[in-house]
Amino acid sequence: MESADRPPSISSQPVAPPEQTGLALLVEGCRQLDIPLSAAALAAFETYYRELVLWNERLNLTSIVAYEEVQTKHFLDALVSLPLLAEELGESLPLPQLRVLDVGTGAGFPGIPLKLACPALAVTLMDGTQKKIAFLEHLKDALSLASVSLVHGRAEELGRTPEHREQYDIVTARAVAPLATLAEYLLPLVRKGGLAVFYKGPSAPEEFMAARRAIKTMGGDAVRLAPVEVPFLEERRFLLLVKKIAATPAQYPRGQGLARKRPLV
DSSP: OOOTTSOTTOOOSOSSOTTSOSOHHHHHHHHHHTOOOOHHHHHHHHHHHHHHHHHHHHHOOOSOOSHHHIIIIIIIHHHTTHHHHHHHHTOOSSOOSOEEEEETOTTTTTHHHHHHHOTTOEEEEEESOHHHHHHHHHHHHHTTOSSEEEEESOHHHHTTSTTTTTOEEEEEEOOSSOHHHHHHHHGGGEEEEEEEEEEEOTTHHHHHHHHHHHHHHTTEEEEEEEEEOOTTOOSOEEEEEEEEOSOOOTTOSOSTTHHHHSOOO
């Protein structure tokens, strides 16, 4: 009988060769970003990598599995927001206890790396794909993560429920949807005074211009659109931080995929 803790028909042998250990790029990248990383966090990131690659053989969680690429394109790309968040919140790193929701988390990015670097965070991971939730359930146990919750669902639905609407200090998304759509997904979930954090690529400035109406309608005010340099990564990255300054009107988020089909631009 197969163990419930691992996907069936996958070897439990370590994925990374013995010489590929230590996460040197992650360590140096965090040093460059002034992000403190404990020995326990580093060990957890190593386990995260191995479990990700192991489960990916069956579930196709990500196309990025090479040891160095996971460190740069997943781990550091997720953590690059921490210095800006700390500055905006007037806090030092690691961040204190805050309620964080990661929308469309997939294999746990950016939510799990943020939690590993800032253990005090209470993180909720939301995704609409059950197989990804199953992986995250296993990962939560494998990493012995406290104050991590998993939600199978869609942002446009959760944003209309009392247990999630305007309940979070920080809501993140590293999704590929345009900003005007993401604003309608994320901002209803942010408490007044909280922040929505959008991870975007080179198109961010143009998307931001198109998303200003959606951001304002949802009760948000853009406080920073910043180009960021992810160590060892050449691709252009931007972070948009939006502060929630007013309650989201009751009719939002709209259902039936309208935020994507007819964004507020």
